[in-house]
Amino acid sequence: MIIVLKAHSSAKEVRLVEKAVRELGYQPHTIHGEVRNVVAAVGDETSHKSLEILENLDCVERVIPIQKRYKLVSREAQPETTEVRVGPVTIGNGSFHVIAGPCSVESMEQMLSIAKAAKAAGATLLRGGIFKPRTSPYDFQGLGAEGLAILRAVKKSVNLPIVSEITRQTDLEIMVDVVDVLQIGARNAMNYSLLEAVAKSGKPVLLKRGLASTIEEWLLAAEYIAKNGNPNIILCERGIRTYEQATRNTLDISAVAIAKLECSLPVVVDPSHAAGRCDLIPALSKAAIAAGADGLMIEVHQHPEDALSDSAQQLTPPSFARLMKSLLPFIRAAGMKIGKVNK
Amino acid sequence: MIIVLKAHSSAKEVRLVEKAVRELGYQPHTIHGEVRNVVAAVGDETSHKSLEILENLDCVERVIPIQKRYKLVSREAQPETTEVRVGPVTIGNGSFHVIAGPCSVESMEQMLSIAKAAKAAGATLLRGGIFKPRTSPYDFQGLGAEGLAILRAVKKSVNLPIVSEITRQTDLEIMVDVVDVLQIGARNAMNYSLLEAVAKSGKPVLLKRGLASTIEEWLLAAEYIAKNGNPNIILCERGIRTYEQATRNTLDISAVAIAKLECSLPVVVDPSHAAGRCDLIPALSKAAIAAGADGLMIEVHQHPEDALSDSAQQLTPPSFARLMKSLLPFIRAAGMKIGKVNK
Amino acid sequence: MIIVLKAHSSAKEVRLVEKAVRELGYQPHTIHGEVRNVVAAVGDETSHKSLEILENLDCVERVIPIQKRYKLVSREAQPETTEVRVGPVTIGNGSFHVIAGPCSVESMEQMLSIAKAAKAAGATLLRGGIFKPRTSPYDFQGLGAEGLAILRAVKKSVNLPIVSEITRQTDLEIMVDVVDVLQIGARNAMNYSLLEAVAKSGKPVLLKRGLASTIEEWLLAAEYIAKNGNPNIILCERGIRTYEQATRNTLDISAVAIAKLECSLPVVVDPSHAAGRCDLIPALSKAAIAAGADGLMIEVHQHPEDALSDSAQQLTPPSFARLMKSLLPFIRAAGMKIGKVNK
């Protein structure tokens, strides 16, 4: 770390900082500048004590960390992209996979019908929420355990792996019996107890970026999972919270590129939650492919009311099928091929 | 809700929207504008189905909610500020309380010494973390259950109630035995399972605003607790995440004023986490009082290294005592008096 | 507009609002809800007085605008994309153009050498700043008028049109003599006097989005130019200011898609300023194409120090040439072809 002293610090103050640096297990190296003095502390920042406490000293202006804080999930540690195997599907091996399904599981009929259509259009994993973290306690919270029976039956019928969100440790036991990828949602992206519990289950984890997580915080959340023995992590960019209100969130396409550069984990993009409006999904899906993503997660559902479904512009099964077709030229341009289910 | 149709929508499209509104349980009232048509849906938005699904219709441009989504915690429901009783202390009754203590409990000696000094300076509640959610898995995660024994002994010794953060449901049983106010931290502000569990414990809850929660999301998180039978909630503004990096977070002083206007719960401010730098704590504390806060939560701790403690500008016990003294004129200007421990 | 009254407003208050709406030139239509009353004001919001003043009434909670505020640049007004002709180049006609060049013009030799290399690699317009708005008054502010002679000579030599930023009205006369596209930078995106002056010059304008402009504000800035008689506007997305610090700005790829949907103007993307780091430029450039952009603006410059230039990862002329080649499959996938200079 680098400790920047205030302007015109005295020799005594410099010695004070050097002493403190030494006591915390680092070697101090002092550079006397024209206006400010700087003490560089040499030592492994991930194993030693943090030097940030030095900011409390009167004479210290800033403490600047130098090392990256994540290790296990970094490209420096593992140059090759991690291949995450989910039953008959492998993510991160250069093929491009699409996870599709409704926001919430509503009924056997709904889920089965969407699953078949999604599979026919090329999706290789299914999504469907049964435990839904909702901003208001008066909103629909998901079918809960009842939805698991539906997911189990649908999985057996269409033979695709299932991605579903977990919101509390106490549901882990019943979920791992059916669900193939445990999703950590944006609201629980810093719920470290849940991350540890999910890690220990050994199941692949789809880790969404928090509403306002930095890229570093997102990768450190992945590091929590990896450090607890589970390397099977899929990162999911789903937009961040900004001042712009034309979209529900702002898709941070640069984060996809940075995650691919700095981290060895596969990255998927969720354009549905990023945009919050269907008309942008094609453009954002193509941009995700172009930026280097390994896959997409897209909400597909039939409208609950017959009278409305015809005119809806949302990603009904037919519009999803059109989307999938339109993505192929971009998948090829990116040097990838569309993911398949292994036999 | 208000459903705004796209420009120049047809009579047929308007009828489609009206039908959908009726099927969702509302009465439609259509206004034919010069460019756009608008359908107002009359009905109780908190008990009926959400109309946002109508955004999926081709002819719909926007759906705008009109009602407030929180009920139990609103001033409309309860005009008087909720008085939250925590052992011998009452928050929300017009007296101004200060919660003080270290970020983390480190040892019996440390905690006891700070507690005595904080009490002597006028603090009426103690804080001390034993389960710490940390961004990096390599950072100190708190003493855990071991820290409870320290909190219990200190509480007995200085006779002040204890505020401490809970990060997972499985710690609830051991914590309620010692801790007087369960704190929900910013990272768990949308962990609704935890909010429900904490609500059901019956203990007073200090609910921090999430890193990037809107004021509405913060009040809806409180609504989760209230709806689960626990009205003893203290809101805590601790800064929000913005582009400005001169402070760790941006203290949203307007949120204090809005929470006091729209919600009946008492509000405290945490200037330590908002600023992330000690030199701003006096100014932010005074601003919090001026904006109408019912209290403050301030980090006080002695520096771990003797050689350093003298020169530190952080809120050591003496600087905390000076701060407390400097706040009195502002507490008086706000028409409040400093909170006391009831006999 | 929609005027939402506070909960349980009286009949008298409703009549007050209706009267006010009428006096401002609209027809009021009142809907009596279960909790709140709502008054819809029918009339053309872009030609009548604003109703926002009604928020001052005690009984009014919110006033919600319904109409879009931009007219001339909207797709509703003009379904076809505007073709902006810049000398021998046409932007917005389905071909994909790349504007390349150094951030600042430094010398004839530098500019000429980069211009030739950029043209050889496929760029069809040149950029080069001579008036540089810099955050610090101590930073290099550009060559000023002296740089114009360089731009003139280079333009004549390589026969490509020139894009350069204007920062004040008093430079307009000398700039229009040489520069083919006047660039409005992010810092002047709300300098409406400058927008009007530039509009009246008749020259094509490249309008960058402000540091923290909403999409609506960006399109309204374009409306200022269009309303002053100049339809030759190229929008430029260059990233917005967010809490994320891993990139200089956050490229808002959704804004590109929205601008293409709602506005008839061509859109280019500046990945250099968005990312602030060279390693992301290929990914962001490809994402821009995939999201529907009509072009890119990319900084290309040779390193000023010979000793350094070999190892630099920045977009030196050779790396720019490699980038251009790598974009071709994505341009084809998007159904576009690479832009040419007309004979």
Add this chain to the structure above:
Amino acid sequence: MIIVLKAHSSAKEVRLVEKAVRELGYQPHTIHGEVRNVVAAVGDETSHKSLEILENLDCVERVIPIQKRYKLVSREAQPETTEVRVGPVTIGNGSFHVIAGPCSVESMEQMLSIAKAAKAAGATLLRGGIFKPRTSPYDFQGLGAEGLAILRAVKKSVNLPIVSEITRQTDLEIMVDVVDVLQIGARNAMNYSLLEAVAKSGKPVLLKRGLASTIEEWLLAAEYIAKNGNPNIILCERGIRTYEQATRNTLDISAVAIAKLECSLPVVVDPSHAAGRCDLIPALSKAAIAAGADGLMIEVHQHPEDALSDSAQQLTPPSFARLMKSLLPFIRAAGMKIGKVNK
């Protein structure tokens, strides 16, 4: 500056960086870390070339500036607060001044009536916009030069100095004849040409923070004015753009405290533009005083429609008078006294 090299950089790469540092006019000091090497560059960052160009080197990960970039306006340069004299009023001398008046000058009668009421309530400066930068070209843009006659007459009548916004250099000549403080609005906070022109007029300048300016950018904008020979600058915090939509902007109360700590200029707060809603103005005004502000700028205007004015909660002259009275205890608590007009 500090140059951080990538992990495991070679001795050759370190020498390359050292050479580059030397060529840019600094002395390199290299510290060999366990994972990363760091080169500290010693020299005055405000007079030498920027080292950020080194980020282009393959082997460089980051370049971190150490020195503050503003000099003339820093507390380090001038420990005492600058006293800005505006006719018979002095800002920055420990007295607390309130600038009041309408957003826009609408008529002689309106302005005169508000001015008298504002003066009677204790305001010592008047505000009133005649050149209004508006987001939409269809909104009212101010009376323009016609408004100057009104300002001149009102100033003569009530004998208070006038603050008014300037939006372009070409208006400078006519404005300086009447206006006592030239206001730079948030939208022009980075219009450096305008800052320079205003500086050279010698008139006191009220400099608003930009919509999304960092504190550093705001102080550097002030530095532009100071560097051009004009030290008479009043900073104005008016809220920043964040994700929170409950207020028009988020008042950054910490910025007031930081500006007071790091900069010698007086600071006023504009709660009207920060909140965008009248009900928050009392709380935000008191918070501003508590955080150390030297004054406030508050919008006061009578409602244009008689029928409406009685019930309005906005800062009509009577509500402004009540506000002023309610601020006195906080002004006293802050150790200040209410500002007066000198005889």
